[in-house]
Amino acid sequence: MRAEATHFDQFPTVPQAAKRLGIGRRQLERAIEVGDLPVFQVGGWRRIRWSSAIQWIESRRVPVSHHAAARVEEVLARESSPP
Numbered sequence: 001m002r003a004e005a006t007h008f009d010q011f012p013t014v015p016q017a018a019k020r021l022g023i024g025r026r027q028l029e030r031a032i033e034v035g036d037l038p039v040f041q042v043g044g045w046r047r048i049r050w051s052s053a054i055q056w057i058e059s060r061r062v063p064v065s066h067h068a069a070a071r072v073e074e075v076l077a078r079e080s081s082p083p
Contacts, residue, residue: 011047
């Protein structure tokens, strides 16, 4: 892999980062507008440090309740057991 490709992977544009995160571009732009996610202006493109994008999306993680976790375990156990 070329060094340039690696550099751009670390600093994707807003649309690229949104696609990689699996969210809408507008949602990511709102995070930038309110100051939750810093960007760099490079020429005509706003770029995001990929590690910052990962930290931002991880901070949005919703804790799973004990009941929900137990239910998931039940379903997975049932699906993995022979018929």
